[in-house]
Amino acid sequence: MASHAKTLQSSYPWTTSPLITSAPMRLIAGEALTLSVSRSHGLGFLAIGTDLASLALLKTITTSLHENPIPNTPPGILPIGVGFICFGIDLAAAVSTISSAPQKPAAAWLFAPREENDLIAWSSGIRDASAGKTAIWIQIGTVASALQVARTCRPDVLVIQGSDAGGHGLAHSSSLISLLPECADALSKAGFGHIPLIAAGGIADGRGVASASMLGAAGICMGTRFLCSPEAAISDGYRGAVLRAGDGGVSTARTKLYDRLRGTTGWPEQYDGRAVLNHSFWDHEKGVAEEENRRLYGESVKLGDEGWGEKARMTTYAGTGVGLINKIMPAGEIVKEVSRDAKTLLKRGASHL
Ligand SMILES: Cc1cc2nc3c(=O)[nH]c(=O)nc-3n(C[C@H](O)[C@H](O)[C@H](O)COP(=O)(O)O)c2cc1C
Incomplete structure (x- = not known):
């Protein structure tokens, strides 16, 4: 776990541990949400979703980051991720946009392929287009998928999505409390224990982040909590x-x-x-x-x-x-609050037992 946190920190040196990320919510996670999260020591994911036109936002974000850079960003890297809903978008167009971008997104989040094996072409396509600069994150929802994807795609990070998650996910899956440790054990047993895990689904505050850490996650992703930030592009x-x-x-x-x-x-x-x-x-x-x-x-x-x-x-x-979300808060404040609360709880942890 400590080594997973180190891996993430060396890949995303502007972030703090445990890593807090915002979900690439289609039509909702645009420039404002993505940048606010990354500017607050998290990793914001821009939603490309199924809409190739959203890839144009990469240019806008590149300009904004050029004018107001995030400290500790590695050279040639955009300190954000991009999220694709693989069944609904053309891989070739995604690859061509990434290969022509002067700076490469730090991570590409892949979700919902038509067939699980489609992720092989997605992973290698994006790795090649970015000369290995864009890390491959894959969101899965079962132990079998975690193992299959680890074998076939060699992802840099696996996002484990439990059934509590908002938006789309598997109709049949379990909540993080059992899914995450079972994935961690199975991956470890199969020789993939080096892959950092990100927990997604039902986490809305520092308690959720601390619990996910205990279950084996090196970081977490929130979607629903960020809906109640002014930066989420919703009514x-x-x-x-x-x-x-x-x-x-x-x-x-x-x-x-x-x-x-x-x-x-x-x-x-x-x-x-x-x-x-x-x-x-x-x-x-x-x-x-x-x-x-x-x-x-x-x-x-x-x-x-x-x-x-x-x-x-x-x-x-x-x-x-x-039910854990009671007020609207700027996205950056959400990142800071949940991160601070999680750290306090994790430090206190053992003394409560
Ligand atoms: C409104 C909404 C839209 C979402 N859209 C996407 C999406 O476009 N692509 C994706 O990979 N995940 C999407 N998700 C799922 C997230 O990736 C993530 O698994 C989920 O938000 C985590 O659970 P939480 O909502 O309880 O925080 C969405 C989630 C929400 C709430």
Whole structure:
């Protein structure tokens, strides 16, 4: 573990340990969130998602970092990561953008390939395009995937996504409390114990970070917590719905319904998404026909901020950690707060037992 922390610190020397990262949330994690997190000693991931046009943001970010650099950034490196949803985006275009970038993103986050073996081409394509400067991070959700990906792609980092995570993930997986140590043990046994693990799913404060460290993670990723930062590119209605939700095991659920209502198609069969339950969900449960439910969803889109919340219909992707989030805070302050609290808890740790 200590050596994993060292590996991450030498790869990302502007960061502190345990490493705090922000998730590459499609359409949400843009320049503002990414840079705020990296400027506060974390690693911010820019969401490219399935949208090649977002790759243009790399240029904007490069300019911004040129004007206001982050201390301790290695030469030729952009102190940010980029996240791809592999099933929905063209590898060749991603590779060509990275190879033509004068500075290479410090990490590429790969998620949701159509077939797991597609990650082999993604990993080698990005490694070659960046001359090895862009580290390969792969987000997985089962022990079998962790082992398979470790063997076939030799990732620099594995992100272990538990079932509490907000947004898309595997419909069948377990929460971090058992998934993370089981992955750590299995990887270690198979000779891949050198790969640092990042915990994702349900972590929203310093207690979660400290617990993830105890379970074997060298760092963590948060998505839901950062939704309640002004830098997340979402509406006030969305942010408010996350803030109001609590008791995440009952106020959120994993479902494919919201993808169908929104027309977000193409996700491989094994994925669904965790979101706050609302009228779309309740109507579905009551047996309202999907066509009518989709029409009602369309009506709620016209309501703006009023269309969000459990009594409304707009989809609020968020994880079970919603109840731990009680205020809107700048992303950089979130990184500092959870990092400080985790360190205090980890120092105190043993004396509590
Ligand atoms: C609103 C939202 C959108 C997300 N979009 C993406 C995405 O585009 N790509 C991705 O790899 N993960 C995405 N995720 C999942 C995150 O990578 C991560 O696993 C998750 O946020 C961790 O759990 P948490 O939300 O409880 O912090 C998203 C999560 C949320 C909450």
